[in-house]
Amino acid sequence: MIARIYQPARNAMTSGQAKTKNWVLEFGPSEAKEVDPLMGWTGSGDTQTQVKMRFASKQAALDYAKENGIEAQVVDPNKRKPNIRSGGYGENFATNRRGPWTH
Template sequence: MQARIYKPSKSAMTSGRGKTKAWVLEFVKENVHRTADPLMGWTSIDDTSGQVRMEFDTQEQAIEFAKREGIAFRVEPTHERKRLVKSYSANFDANRKQPWTH
């Protein structure tokens, strides 16, 4: 069983970054057997380890936990967003790089 350690990105549906501070360790399994329930049509799975999601304060804590428990893991790099610093008054600046048009 392999785990992946990553820092989640901001949800596209919100402007806040509340759940992006912690590092997450979750199990990944490629060959899982899924079956459809004939009566209700729900999909079930034979291994529930994919539902385990553990949060850590730092990347080092997550790696240390995985090593201590003997879990194979991979660390996915974080993608920090670029912050574009803009001000409304720059639209009316006399030294504007692009001419202001109506």
């Protein structure tokens, strides 16, 4: 069973960085999913794919995988520079705004 170690990306709907500092060890599927003939739901007997473990560092995740004999693949993140505006969200409603209001 192969596990993936990665650092999650930020939510695309926000500019916040919550839940992006830790590293995650996530197991891949070990068997194919099956379709239930009666209800049409998909499922499998593999419960390891439901497990997500969080670690403070990449090295801690690699050490855990090595201690427990888990084959792990590391996916390094693509870092972006943070988008921080000087006025923040309140800048949209400033009384001294010089540009035209567009919406």
